Amino acid sequence: MPKRILQGTVVSDKNEKTVVVKVERRFTHPVMKKTVRMSKKYKAHDENNAHKVGDQVSIQESKPISKDKRWVVITPEQA
Template sequence: MPKRILQGTVVSDKNDKTVVVKVERRFAHPMFQKIVRRSKKYKAHDEKNAYKTGDAVSIQECAPISKDKRWTVVTE
């Protein structure tokens, strides 16, 4: 089964080898048919501390690395 890949923006790089990525999704409201934006933050593994706040990144699902980390940053 393929691993999910999401695109988002780095909102925090303060942790060692970890970045927090904000992923935004857009969908039509089921009743009002207005486009609604929802966002969620994911902690992703960044082995070389290469990404800084504001960078656009792709993250991929992986096996759990810690309590909260289940994603890794995919190099673009």
């Protein structure tokens, strides 16, 4: 089974080897028939502290790295 890959924007890089990525999804509301935007933040592992606030990144599911880190930032070469 393939691992999920999401794309989002880095909103925090203050933690060591960790970035917080905000992923936005858009869908049509089933009752209102209106496009709704929802966002969620994921903590992702960034081994080299390479990404800064505002960067567009792709993150991939992985085994748990810490209490709430289950995603890894992937570089374009890995995708």
